[in-house]
Amino acid sequence: VDLSLSTRTEGDRTVVEVGGEIDVYTAPKLREQLVDLVAAGNYHLIVDMEKVDFLDSTGLGVLVGGLKRVRAHDGSLRLVCTQERILKIFRITGLTKVFPIHATVEEAAQASD
Amino acid sequence: VSTVELSFSPLPAHVRTARLIASAVARRVGVDAQVLDEVRLAVGEACTRAVELHRRSGVTDLIRVSFSDGPTRFVISVEDCARAAHPDVPAPGGDALAELARTVDLDGDDALFEPLPAGVGIAVIGELVDDLDVDVTDSGTSVCMSWPLVPVATTAPGDLGAPSTTQ
Numbered sequence: 305v306d307l308s309l310s311t312r313t314e315g316d317r318t319v320v321e322v323g324g325e326i327d328v329y330t331a332p333k334l335r336e337q338l339v340d341l342v343a344a345g346n347y348h349l350i351v352d353m354e355k356v357d358f359l360d361s362t363g364l365g366v367l368v369g370g371l372k373r374v375r376a377h378d379g380s381l382r383l384v385c386t387q388e389r390i391l392k393i394f395r396i397t398g399l400t401k402v403f404p405i406h407a408t409v410e411e412a413a414q415a416s417d
Numbered sequence: 418v419s420t421v422e423l424s425f426s427p428l429p430a431h432v433r434t435a436r437l438i439a440s441a442v443a444r445r446v447g448v449d450a451q452v453l454d455e456v457r458l459a460v461g462e463a464c465t466r467a468v469e470l471h472r473r474s475g476v477t478d479l480i481r482v483s484f485s486d487g488p489t490r491f492v493i494s495v496e497d498c499a500r501a502a503h504p505d506v507p508a509p510g511g512d513a514l515a516e517l518a519r520t521v522d523l524d525g526d527d528a529l530f531e532p533l534p535a536g537v538g539i540a541v542i543g544e545l546v547d548d549l550d551v552d553v554t555d556s557g558t559s560v561c562m563s564w565p566l567v568p569v570a571t572t573a574p575g576d577l578g579a580p581s582t583t584q
Contacts, residue, residue: 325433327429327432327465328429328432328469358457360461360462361462361465361541364537389454393541396545397537
């Protein structure tokens, strides 16, 4: 199990579907993907984490970095996650207040600020 | 008391190996299934911190992890050999997490994708583990954490799914 990444477009949003484990070893790959998307002008991102098995603080750092980068362009970064074990680390770090977290990609795609 | 030990070079790829061993040993010794994810995350955070400290200070020595089950607790200790001062050991009380939320609120700076504020890893472990002891010495840091063991239910021999008692 490594990290899998795929991207697609939903209306004016770009969906990044992440699978596997986001940790100190794989996080640079996710970081690079987010950097590339923003550099290419995709400022409204949805990161779908439903297939993520593991997320640690290194992964949170990358998501926070992505959030800062899209915000610099008045963009948005929404998360899709219903897995309790992943939500837990957002909760204990207080980042549930920072990231909009949705139950489905459809819900995230329709949400507005 | 039985013990499993792991030593690994400070490479990010090995942190996953440490998590896998932590899960396997924890499951075998009878840590409640509900907290296996917490064990995995706590060990991952402790090892990630150790790897980053070693790399930052150019130390190639091995990081040592030990897993021991006593009569009532499952104890994991992660020891690094980064001898420099350790400013990333946070004061108790979740200051690092408050700092994290504060940092995220600051937008518009150029410091994109910087690592999370120092100490977040240890602070996360502190939120997950009731019993955490961070000991900074001249030779490095020892992060020691433990979880209660579920009392072993007496199962009749031949029960399906009964764990092997081979030691």
